[in-house]
Amino acid sequence: MLKKITVAVDAMGGDNSPLKVINGINHHFQTNKNIFYKIFGNNEEIKKILPTTLPETCFEIIHTNEKVKGTDSPLSAARGKDTSMWLAIDSVKKKDADIVISAGNTGALFVIAKLNLKMIENIDKPALAGLWPNQNGTNIVLDLGASIDCSEKNLVDFSIMGSALFKALFPTEDPKVAILNIGSEEIKGHEIIKKAYEVLNSSNNFNFKFNGYIEGNQIMDGLSNVIITDGFTGNVALKTAEGTANFITKELKKTMTGNLFGKISSLINIKNINNFKKRFDPRLYNGAILLGLDSPVVKSHGYTDYIGFSNSLKMCEKIVSGNLIEKIKQSID
């Protein structure tokens, strides 16, 4: 039997917690028995909602009265050393857990993780990596906002870390890296981007294929699957894509069901509509990974539900069983 994976779970972060976190754990456990959940949060609140389908041997509750609120500033949150978030991170620091996950305050999670966990040797800046659908499957995009200003070395490091993450999550596929730019010609873009391009283009020692530059409209074409950019640009791109997707589906829904013909036609087409919704369900892409630290830290969306949280737990499992941190260390050397 495989060694059990221990996940440190901040049960108190995000909307509708701890209920969605506990239900997410229960949902995840039904298909994954090889995990032990260290649950950090309010004992009383959690015990009240524990499902009977979750055996006591698969989890442990570490009680804490304190939690980081969504409205806390990262720095004020980092002052409290007995919040569920701090203690969950502390447990991976002490090697009591293999990975930590929270659906709470993103800024606080970054600051507390950076305060407690060491950076991997030779990596200077962390990156937040997220999943993004493309025509053939899924992209990893990084950085989504952890490091606003990036040097060429940071971008090269992001390529290495992003490829290692891609390999851990999709072991049967090959990572193909591209740098997000405003043109595909070598002369386009910032100096920093051009220098990163040169480094990535001039060596065959990387564990990925380098596809050069892509533009924003090529992120989803599936030709590259690890997309590299600085944290400012990546965050704007991700949120612009989310905004555009919401805008179109909302407007389309209004138009399509705005009159009787629309309503009838939507009824006939309900199965196709549901298939579409299923394929692009944001819960499938829930979970971003803070890379660069010597323990893996996973951020679930605050507004996701228990199914989204369960999907992030699946991601945790793949990251640990795929030996992500070891893979990054080997590639950086």
Place this chain on the structure above:
Amino acid sequence: MLKKITVAVDAMGGDNSPLKVINGINHHFQTNKNIFYKIFGNNEEIKKILPTTLPETCFEIIHTNEKVKGTDSPLSAARGKDTSMWLAIDSVKKKDADIVISAGNTGALFVIAKLNLKMIENIDKPALAGLWPNQNGTNIVLDLGASIDCSEKNLVDFSIMGSALFKALFPTEDPKVAILNIGSEEIKGHEIIKKAYEVLNSSNNFNFKFNGYIEGNQIMDGLSNVIITDGFTGNVALKTAEGTANFITKELKKTMTGNLFGKISSLINIKNINNFKKRFDPRLYNGAILLGLDSPVVKSHGYTDYIGFSNSLKMCEKIVSGNLIEKIKQSID
């Protein structure tokens, strides 16, 4: 009667030119008689396709054998002084025309325009401004790629120029400016953005309302209508939005018509589908304006058709009759 507006038209740029340009002029002329078209291009080619509905009194052909190709580098294109693009720009320089429009090579258009036309006093960098649909109407977004690195002064200038353009295009609405950032709190983002925020937030002397920061997912919510960003971020955001919109509509179409139920339902709903297509027809948003030069330069998409080109001509008309350049000069002072 109003003074006639003279538009210098590069007839040879973009896909399927000069046919789409001449048909675009003809289409535009049918609803706008107050315009004179100075058409720069190959006399013989143009004469062959001139529609009989276009009276000879409303245009003039200035013959040239040369044209800028889509594949020319901007610098090599700028060496040819008798291309249709160069001569069209030269005619606004000489005040023989009020505005110039081209559907040709974007990089070449920028370089030739910057070589020939002066910057407006006190404006250091140009910006490319484009139209973007939002929930209540239309946004102006700038810069979309003319100036990759921007100072806080550049961003403030973009706010002034973008608002003046908004007023020229939508005279009954009020410009509401926002800076694109990765969070709405004052502490988020680059130093340059924060300084621009301070300037815009501390003065009541601007001819627009300042709404602070917005994130990528708020671009289309309609609360702000002049969105300010540097040329790198703006270009990535625009193309990511285009890519996302294309991806969703393509995938949705595949899902919705992939089987018999889908096909029947699409037939029933054809009117709604067509209304949706009409509202977000990219041809409605065709035309970007290079701001900062002391004459207006309009770039039509290369791949648009004659209706899209005709819409850009409408934009030219509004820019000239709305006294855009004068408005910018007054606001900058």
